[in-house]
Amino acid sequence: MNNQTVISQFLLLGLPILPEHQLLFYVLFLAMYLTTVLGNLIIIILIHLDSHLHTPMYFFLSNLSFSDLCFSSVTMPKLLQNMQSQDPSISYLGCLTQMYFFMLFGSLESFLLMVMAYDRYVAICLPLQYRSIMSPNLCLCLMLLSWVLTVLYSMLHTLLLVRLSFCEDNVIPHFFCEISALLKLACSDIYINELMILILGGLVSVVPFLLIVVSYVQIVSSILKISSTRVIHKIFSTCGSHLSVVSLFYGTIIGLYLCPSSNNSTVKETVMAMMYTVVTPMLNPFIYSLRNRDMKKALIRVLCKKNISL
Numbered sequence: 001m002n003n004q005t006v007i008s009q010f011l012l013l014g015l016p017i018l019p020e021h022q023l024l025f026y027v028l029f030l031a032m033y034l035t036t037v038l039g040n041l042i043i044i045i046l047i048h049l050d051s052h053l054h055t056p057m058y059f060f061l062s063n064l065s066f067s068d069l070c071f072s073s074v075t076m077p078k079l080l081q082n083m084q085s086q087d088p089s090i091s092y093l094g095c096l097t098q099m100y101f102f103m104l105f106g107s108l109e110s111f112l113l114m115v116m117a118y119d120r121y122v123a124i125c126l127p128l129q130y131r132s133i134m135s136p137n138l139c140l141c142l143m144l145l146s147w148v149l150t151v152l153y154s155m156l157h158t159l160l161l162v163r164l165s166f167c168e169d170n171v172i173p174h175f176f177c178e179i180s181a182l183l184k185l186a187c188s189d190i191y192i193n194e195l196m197i198l199i200l201g202g203l204v205s206v207v208p209f210l211l212i213v214v215s216y217v218q219i220v221s222s223i224l225k226i227s228s229t230r231v232i233h234k235i236f237s238t239c240g241s242h243l244s245v246v247s248l249f250y251g252t253i254i255g256l257y258l259c260p261s262s263n264n265s266t267v268k269e270t271v272m273a274m275m276y277t278v279v280t281p282m283l284n285p286f287i288y289s290l291r292n293r294d295m296k297k298a299l300i301r302v303l304c305k306k307n308i309s310l
Contacts, residue, residue: 007170010095010185012088014079014175015274016267026083032282033076039285040065043295050298056134057119061288063143064112068281071105074098075176075277082175092166095177096158102176104154106253106276107204111146113246114208116288117215125222153200160196164188173266178273180257201257209250216243245280245287252276 017025043065047053078098082088090098122133157179167187174181179197183190216239223239252272 007092007166007168009089009091009170010177010182011171012078012082012090012175012177013171013173014082014088015270022083026080029076029083029278030080032278033072033080036072036076036278036282036285037069039282040069042299043285043288044069046295046298046302049302052301053294053298056136056139057116057123058294059139060112060116060119060143064109064116064284064288067105067109067112068284070101071109072278072281074102074105079175090177095172095182096161099161099177099179099182100154100158102277103157103179104150107150107153108146109249110204110208110253111150113249114211115142115146117212117242117246121215121218124219150204153204156200157193157196160193164190164193174270174273176273176277180269197257201253205250205253205257209246209254212246212250242287245283248283249276249280 015025044062047058047062075098078090119134123130126133161179161182164183164186165188166185169185172178172181172185179193183193219239252275256269256272
């Protein structure tokens, strides 16, 4: 209780972009953000409107799209605003709020990717037991458990950060209030914070990643037993796309938070953060749904119903 926050706001340095390239990158990031919003909204609306998509896989996919939409919206609007403004400041409370929701939706995406991998494992390796295993009650419980764990995880890190003192330096060399950057500005002991990042971060990122890898290993071993070359090629193409996004998301997070290197520069850390905060949420709609035949048919059905009603 004796620790008090002296500063009332932080300054976000943003991205290391030359002034003459500022407009170009602003248009690029705006296009990426709008693509993320539009792609994920289309997925959520289609799954809600089309009864053929009311299955466990698409139930989890709609939640992943919602998580991607919120995850990107936590950082991108502020980044775009700062790129057009001469005042890159963010209040102390606003910074903590941004960090809380960033960790909330980031960890939620981690759990959702794990749950979706398990769903695909049951569908491909245990097709006869799929309906009995992936029951509506189990799907709802998995979603509620993911939400509860992520809320507690984010709240714990936020409360641990609130107890710290921030004295003179309030410049964050990042484009959002990232927890590691904030800890570097603290003028009190951060040992417990770093320990919790290592322990809880491992549970939230490494464990789901390993379970996803195990699920896909089982899926690949089952696929190789199929005699149809066309089916094998199709499933391998889909699994390869999924794994590429999973590797991009988990690889950058594990490299930044669990395996930090003294050689990591601020620019390198910022670029890696862009990978999982901007690129991954934009790619997920294309990888998980817009290449999916069921989603294309659902889009046609919804548009046809709209035309008939008109």
